[in-house]
Amino acid sequence: xxxxxxxxxxxxxxxxxxxxxxxxxxxxxxxxxxxxxxxxxxxxxxxxxxxxxxxxxxxxxxxxxxxxxxxxxxxxxxxxxxxxxxxxxxxxxxxxxxxxxxxxxxxxxxxxxxxxxxxxxxxxxxxxxxxxxxxxxxxxxxxxxxxxxxxxxxxxxxxxxxxxxxxxxxxxxxxxxxxxxxxxxxxxxxxxxxxxxxxxxxxxxxxxxxxxxxxxxxxxxxxxxxxxxxxxxxxxxxxxxxxxxxxxxxxxxxxxxxxxxxxxxxxxxxxxxxxxxxxxxxxxxxxxx
Amino acid sequence: xxxxxxxxxxxxxxxxxxxxxxxxxxxxxxxxxxxxxxxxxxxxxxxxxxxxxxxxxxxxxxxxxxxxxxxxxxxxxxxxxxxxxxxxxxxxxxxxxxxxxxxxxxxxxxxxxxxxxxxxxxxxxxxxxxxxxxxxxxxxxxxxxxxxxxxxxxxxxxxxxxxxxxxxxxxxxxxxxxxxxxxxxxxxxxxxxxxxxxxxxxxxxxxxxxxxxxxxxxx
Amino acid sequence: xxxxxxxxxxxxxxxxxxxxxxxxxxxxxxxxxxxxxxxxxxxxxxxxxxxxxxxxxxxxxxxxxxxxxxxxxxxxxxxxxxxxxxxxxxxxxxxxxxxxxxxxxxxxxxxxxxxxxxxxxxxx
Numbered sequence: 198x199x200x201x202x203x204x205x206x207x208x209x210x211x212x213x214x215x216x217x218x219x220x221x222x223x224x225x226x227x228x229x230x231x232x233x234x235x236x237x238x239x240x241x242x243x244x245x246x247x248x249x250x251x252x253x254x255x256x257x258x259x260x261x262x263x264x265x266x267x268x269x270x271x272x273x274x275x276x277x278x279x280x281x282x283x284x285x286x287x288x289x290x291x292x293x294x295x296x297x298x299x300x301x302x303x304x305x306x307x308x309x310x311x312x313x314x315x316x317x318x319x320x321x322x323x324x325x326x327x328x329x330x331x332x333x334x335x336x337x338x339x340x341x342x343x344x345x346x347x348x349x350x351x352x353x354x355x356x357x358x359x360x361x362x363x364x365x366x367x368x369x370x371x372x373x374x375x376x377x378x379x380x381x382x383x384x385x386x387x388x389x390x391x392x393x394x395x396x397x398x399x400x401x402x403x404x405x406x407x408x409x410x411x412x413x414x415x416x417x418x419x420x421x422x423x424x425x426x427x428x429x430x431x432x433x434x435x436x437x438x439x440x441x442x443x444x445x446x447x448x449x450x451x452x453x454x455x456x457x458x459x460x461x462x463x464x465x466x467x468x469x470x471x472x473x474x475x476x477x478x479x480x481x482x483x484x485x486x
Numbered sequence: 487x488x489x490x491x492x493x494x495x496x497x498x499x500x501x502x503x504x505x506x507x508x509x510x511x512x513x514x515x516x517x518x519x520x521x522x523x524x525x526x527x528x529x530x531x532x533x534x535x536x537x538x539x540x541x542x543x544x545x546x547x548x549x550x551x552x553x554x555x556x557x558x559x560x561x562x563x564x565x566x567x568x569x570x571x572x573x574x575x576x577x578x579x580x581x582x583x584x585x586x587x588x589x590x591x592x593x594x595x596x597x598x599x600x601x602x603x604x605x606x607x608x609x610x611x612x613x614x615x616x617x618x619x620x621x622x623x624x625x626x627x628x629x630x631x632x633x634x635x636x637x638x639x640x641x642x643x644x645x646x647x648x649x650x651x652x653x654x655x656x657x658x659x660x661x662x663x664x665x666x667x668x669x670x671x672x673x674x675x676x677x678x679x680x681x682x683x684x685x686x687x688x689x690x691x692x693x694x695x696x697x698x699x700x701x702x703x704x705x
Numbered sequence: 706x707x708x709x710x711x712x713x714x715x716x717x718x719x720x721x722x723x724x725x726x727x728x729x730x731x732x733x734x735x736x737x738x739x740x741x742x743x744x745x746x747x748x749x750x751x752x753x754x755x756x757x758x759x760x761x762x763x764x765x766x767x768x769x770x771x772x773x774x775x776x777x778x779x780x781x782x783x784x785x786x787x788x789x790x791x792x793x794x795x796x797x798x799x800x801x802x803x804x805x806x807x808x809x810x811x812x813x814x815x816x817x818x819x820x821x822x823x824x825x826x827x828x829x
Binding site for chain 1: 719
């Protein structure tokens with residue numbers, strides 16, 4: 198299985214934040230969710246891939262090509278959707294397209310028109326008159342109209358209502374019917390990824406916590422709730438984000454055996470959501486277990 | 487790249503409307519100034535259009551879009567430089583249209599018709615002014631470069647005008663005579679071409695510098 | 706082909722899919738050599754990830770229920786009826802063993818257990 202994205206020892210230092218030698222790889226044909234709380238480095242990572250920020254060290258390969266040495270070829274094959282519309286508000290949808298289309302080698306006007314129709318985007322309306330959801334759909338229409346093989350999205354669904362979010366997910370499902378395409382979807386609204394994501398990469402404080410298949414992630418983890426006394430009797434080595442209250446404790450078990458051990462002692466075990474996983478792992482730093 | 491220049495025009499459709507007004511008002515106010523009129527107007531028009539275009543880029547944060555696309559930074563910079571010529575052309579066309587209009591309609595003022603000298607002076611002014619402005623813009627961004635742009639505008643706008651005045655009315659000035667002697671033998675046209683050539687070379691150097699500065703920018 | 710996934714079930718989604726397809730094959734609702742939807746279109750229709758449907762199909766293929774031909778897709782495999790019956794009988798044996806253990810720990814006698822079995826067989 199070829200990797201659509203390969204990041205090795207990527208490093209970037211800012212005054213008060215460092216992306217610390219991160220590495221991960223994504224296979225093509227799948228949807229990868231990039232999760233982490235705000236400020237963890239998700240946008241920084243994406244900007245480094247797109248060479249909007251200059252990396253201090255490390256290697257980034259997209260489609261097996263170096264993202265700087267073959268920047269033009271790489272960017273021709275990447276469709277991007279960012280969290281804010283950076284289009285010119287005064288221009289219409291049609292005008293905006295007219296200045297963007299010539300940039301891409303494989304611009305497909307027919308495909309663009311079909312997306313515009315599907316999204317019911319009014320062609321002659323100014324960008325500033327579009328709702329937030331429409332702006333994202335416009336970005337998506339552009340991103341998907343030049344035969345891009347990798348779709349990179351940075352928090353595209355924040356601020357959107359569930360209906361629009363569902364529409365966007367439908368588009369991703371349609372896109373991934375082609376096993377040569379890939380999607381890299383960064384978000385802190387993990388519910389969007391719970392079902393659709395094949396792989397999950399989690400970043401926190403500039404470090405990669407894990408990069409695994411989503412199903413394995415969900416199966417190996419469980420939310421454990423039990424009596425405080427259990428924390429002493431059952432081995433708590435594989436618990437993260439332990440929170441104690443007068444009613445008991447809750448934590449995330451990172452290992453099936455540990456969850457089973459707790460279950461035997463009467464603790465309540467629940468299937469985790471991606472949000473649970475993100476919360477408990479980031480709570481790790483603050484727990485005084 | 488034509489699409490990028492087109493973009494710069496499209497985003498300031500409103501400004502184009504004002505331009506017409508600009509040209510009319512300026513040319514009427516300068517009707518007694520002589521050759522400097524068009525040159526100053528050209529400087530004013532391009533200043534306004536460059537400022538508006540750059541302002542819109544900043545407002546939209548469009549650097550992020552363009553740099554996420556398969557578009558080299560050289561091209562992005564080049565389009566801004568080339569757009570200056572387009573603005574100058576628009577200014578000239580606007581001025582000539584107005585002149586033409588006035589020749590049909592009898593109105594109580596006359597404006598100075600466009601001349602080779604004023605075009606050349608205007609072009610030189612535009613090239614020098616933007617040649618200084620653009621590296622600052624590409625390095626610091628629109629907001630921080632605004633002060634510089636404003637100062638430049640004043641210097642060149644009034645500078646060009648007064649220079650034109652000085653040249654046309656003070657033929658007996660000593661400095662001028664020295665310069666004229668040094669350019670001894672060369673016809674007016676040749677001098678003009680040399681000066682434009684120098685301004686173009688200046689612009690080229692400015693372009694190279696802008697590219698270098700923009701290449702190291704981060705968004 | 707009807708597949709219904711429950712999110713609240715403790716059974717992993719890929720297992721639910723595999724079980725339901727298995728069931729339909731065994732009941733004859735899915736005939737031999739009948740094509741199955743591609744893993745990607747199934748993922749899209751069920752709104753789950755591609756890897757999940759892939760896992761379900763891998764499982765089904767491992768157990769001999771389906772066959773995947775590269776470039777063509779997945780098809781219901783020719784079912785060995787004898788093997789099928791044997792595996793079903795095995796399940797009955799397992800469940801009976803469980804019932805017997807439960808009965809013994811509840812101190813039920815064999816006649817009592819037998820009686821219960823007869824009632825269930827007639828009612829269910």
